[in-house]
Amino acid sequence: MSRTPIIAGNWKLNMNPKETVEFVNAVKDQLPDSSKVESLICAPAVDLDALLKAAEGSNLHVGAENCYWENSGAFTGENSPAVLKEMGVQYVIIGHSERRGYFHETDEDINKKAKAIFANGMTPILCCGESLETREAGKENEWVVSQIKAGLEGLTSEQVSKLVIAYEPIWAIGTGKTASSDQAEEMCKTIRETVKDLYNEETAENVRIQYGGSVKPANVKELMAKPDIDGGLVGGASLKPDSYLALVNYQD
Numbered sequence: 397m398s399r400t401p402i403i404a405g406n407w408k409l410n411m412n413p414k415e416t417v418e419f420v421n422a423v424k425d426q427l428p429d430s431s432k433v434e435s436l437i438c439a440p441a442v443d444l445d446a447l448l449k450a451a452e453g454s455n456l457h458v459g460a461e462n463c464y465w466e467n468s469g470a471f472t473g474e475n476s477p478a479v480l481k482e483m484g485v486q487y488v489i490i491g492h493s494e495r496r497g498y499f500h501e502t503d504e505d506i507n508k509k510a511k512a513i514f515a516n517g518m519t520p521i522l523c524c525g526e527s528l529e530t531r532e533a534g535k536e537n538e539w540v541v542s543q544i545k546a547g548l549e550g551l552t553s554e555q556v557s558k559l560v561i562a563y564e565p566i567w568a569i570g571t572g573k574t575a576s577s578d579q580a581e582e583m584c585k586t587i588r589e590t591v592k593d594l595y596n597e598e599t600a601e602n603v604r605i606q607y608g609g610s611v612k613p614a615n616v617k618e619l620m621a622k623p624d625i626d627g628g629l630v631g632g633a634s635l636k637p638d639s640y641l642a643l644v645n646y647q648d
């Protein structure tokens with residue numbers, strides 16, 4: 397079993413093209429080799445062209461924060477997975493709790509997006525995670541397992557082997573309140589076991605699982621030391637070059 401760690405910045409609705417180029421120029425020569433740690437930035441669609449051009453020839457991988465499940469048609473305001481692929485985008489985040497919450501995305505929508513992303517030769521980063529209320533009710537496993545089952549519906553084991561899953565407890569996002577490394581590991585292990593039940597051991601060993609929620613340079617090492625945590629999906633701490641570099645170079 398050798399899963400390459402993947403540290404992804406999720407810039408959310410931050411950064412403009414000029415700031416994007418400045419960021420890439422500040423980090424691009426200090427990124428780890430991609431075989432050691434995959435360094436990824438997922439940026440707003442309007443920044444992707446600048447990000448891709450600035451990152452060319454470096455170890456920086458590029459992802460989008462969302463896309464639609466159709467490649468073209470009368471869908472005003474949406475972004476085409478086919479065009480993202482054509483531009484050079486490799487990853488697309490789907491099912492982030494902010495999209496589920498503010499934009500009312502359903503498990504069914506997210507599953508359609510996963511299929512469209514794979515059909516276009518990119519890799520989805522499928523987010524899941526429970527609210528504080530659900531955790532306090534002791535129903536977090538049930539909740540996350542159901543999101544995973546719905547998100548993976550109809551995907552092949554070959555696809556799931558390449559997938560990235562991000563476990564992000566909603567109560568830990570942007571709050572400064574990280575899940576403890578044990579809490580994070582426990583859920584990532586449950587997710588891997590769910591993949592094993594749905595597919596097989598090999599697929600479960602291949603799928604990469606990230607933790608997200610107030611990941612910072614100060615806690616990344618402890619989280620990454622856990623056996624079922626293969627990466628981080630990082631919001632706030634991915635916006636500054638120094639902090640991003642400390643995250644992706646956590647092994648040094």
Ligand SMILES: O=C[C@H](O)COP(=O)(O)O
Binds near residue numbers: 570
């Ligand atoms: O996708 C990233 C997460 O929402 C975590 O955000 P955060 O690192 O600012 O807590």
